[in-house]
Amino acid sequence: MFMPNQEQIQYISEEHRAYQQERKNYRIRVILSQIALLVLLIVVWEIAGNLKWIDPFITSQPSRIIRTLIMLHKEGALYHHIVITVLETAAGFILGTICGTFAAIALWWSKFLSDVLDPYLVILNSLPKIALGPILIVWIGQGAPAIIAMALLISLVVTILGVYTGFAQVEPEKIKLLQSFGATRGQVLQKVILPSSIPTIIAALKINVGLSWVGVIVGEFLVSRAGLGYLIVYGGQVFRLDLVMTSVIILAAAAAVMYQAVVLLEKHFLNKQ
Amino acid sequence: MKAGPLVEVRDLTVKYHSPEGEITALQNLSLEVGEGEFVGIVGPSGCGKSTMLNVIAGLIPSSGGEVLIKGTAVRRGTKMVGYMPQSDQLFEWRTIWKNVLLGLEVQNNVNEQTKAFARKLLENYGLIDFAHSYPSRLSGGMRQRVALIRTLAVNPEILLLDEAFSALDYQTRLVVADEVKQIIVKENKTAILVTHDIAEAISMSDKIVVLTKRPGSIKSIHSIELTCSEKTPLKSREAPEFRLYFNSIWKELDVHA
Ligand SMILES: Nc1ncnc2c1ncn2[C@@H]1O[C@H](COP(=O)(O)OP(=O)(O)OP(=O)(O)O)[C@@H](O)[C@H]1O
Ligand SMILES: [Mg+2]
Secondary structure, X not given: OOOOOHXXXXXOOHHHHHHHHHHHHHHHHHHHHHHHXXXXXXXXXXXXXXXXXXXXXXHOOHHHHHHHHHHHHHHOHHHHHHHHHHHXXXXXXXXXXXXXXXXXXXXXXXXXXXXXXXXHHHHHHHOOHHHHHHHHHHHHOOOHHHHHHHXXXXXXXXXXXXXXXXXXXXXXXXXXXXXXXXXXXXXXXXXXXXXXXXXXXXXXXXXHHHHHHHHHHHHHHHHOOOOHHHHHHHHHHXXXXXXXXXXXXXXXXXHHHHHHHHHHHHHHHHHHO | OOOOOOEEEEEEEEEEEEOOEEEEEEEEEEEEEOOOOEEEEEOOOOOOXXXXXXXHOOOOOXXXXXXXXXXXXXXXXXXXXXXXXXXXXXXXXXXXXHHHOXXXXXXXXXXXXXXXXXXXXXXXXXXXXXXXXXXXXXXXXXXXXXXXXXXXXXXXXXXXXXXXXXXXXXHHHXXXXXXXXXXXXXXXXXXXXXXXXXXXXXXXXXXXEEEOOXXXXXXEEEEOOOOOOOOOHHHHOOOOHHHHHHHHHHHHOOOOO
16 A cells, blocks of 8 residues: 655645645635625615615614614523523434434334335325424423424434435445354344444434424424524514514524534544544 | 364255245255365356355355254354455444454453454454554455454354455455465364455365356366465465466356356
8 A cells, every 4th residue: 555655745846835825715715705795794784774775674684683682682581592492402303313213223123114114104204294283282282392392203204214224225244244253133233233324323413403493493483482483483473573583693503503513523423433 | 083074065955035036046066175174166156156155154044955064054143154254344433453353242252261362363463553443544455364363253163255355456365365375274274265266266275166057066176286385375376287277167167168
């Protein structure tokens, strides 16, 4: 195998240095443009509101959003709403991933079971799970459990199908190797199927974060007494678009942070591999 | 008194059933492998070579006949057989040491004695320094050695190698075949090697079995006697008889015949 030695690593040709510089410049240009676009958007939005090009009562305005933020902060209610929504979402996608993985294990374990359930999974997968919202509320009641159930339901079927497909992709030769040592089905699961499916399970987790937000917000729309979804619906009902916009922006930030957290988790696990 | 053969395949017939119908992969195949013998198996593609190894390893049942190892019929989960898969199949998420212990773990037989044996194997074959590395750090040849040690660690009676080197590039393949053969000889193991490579079979084996096309049965058996200073796979290719064996086996496998 070819291994570059120390000298080759340290030596950088003029041409390569130029290439690196060019890359760096490009990166900087992209980031600057991104920031400029954001600033432009905020400034135009603000000015358009001030000059009455648009009606800030309907479109809100950056300065109003900041005022609303400060007000919510002073009331202290803001954090309560954020925490509730974040916890519901986290519960939804963690439960969705765990339950989905266990269901996938059951399907892997019994070919008969997976053949029997196949059409049901296909139908459940294509069904917009949100349609089941009212049923969940009647069954579970108005409140956080129904909202979490909504989030779980949305991510469950996708997880089952994704993880099960991952299980099926494990190299047959690896399974054969274990069987040649006399491994039982449980040992095959424990020693090769699960460990080699960790990337698949984390990929499912990543998808479920997004799905879980959808489930939670819809759930809060339906039964809300607290949470960001509640703030959005409430703000819409009493025509406080400032409150709606502020909540949406907080929601976007929270969703981005949670997604990054899962990405970090993924890096951690994949590094260990 | 002459001891019986280590492995006895008697009248083995194996059929596969699928919606498309029944396929007879092996038909009345009989074969004996003596203790310490290295047997090469060659035959046309799809003639049932892997099937034969799978039955000997107790991985699939036979439709007729039997396989005896040391006089007892193999069953599912037998511990007498060590199987070397196509390419090394090391588990990337396990260290070399953990990979080597895999078979012992499965057989619930990790103890001081077996661990010492596994460690000794890693030491003897120059891999002890990598015990705590992950497989991705190793070259193809080293990985193959680890795979062999993983199999040897459970101390099987017989090693089954199914195209074990087919994933390697030509040059590595020659070197690895050499190393594997030497380790097997040193550890006094019996081995059955399935390969498409006639030269590889001749250079490694004491005896070569040529199978007919499907349904596979024995076409001919060649005892390999090479006159060369060192009987290693690389050196033995220089033996004067090498060509002769190669030509006669080549003719028997002739696709146009
Ligand atoms: N699980 C299976 N179900 C049905 N048919 C099978 C199965 N496994 C193998 N066969 C068939 O049995 C025959 C023998 O297969 P086997 O894999 O033993 O051949 P082989 O000699 O190892 O072939 P190759 O040289 O390609 O490795 C082939 O024709 C194959 O199509
Ligand atoms: Mg084969």
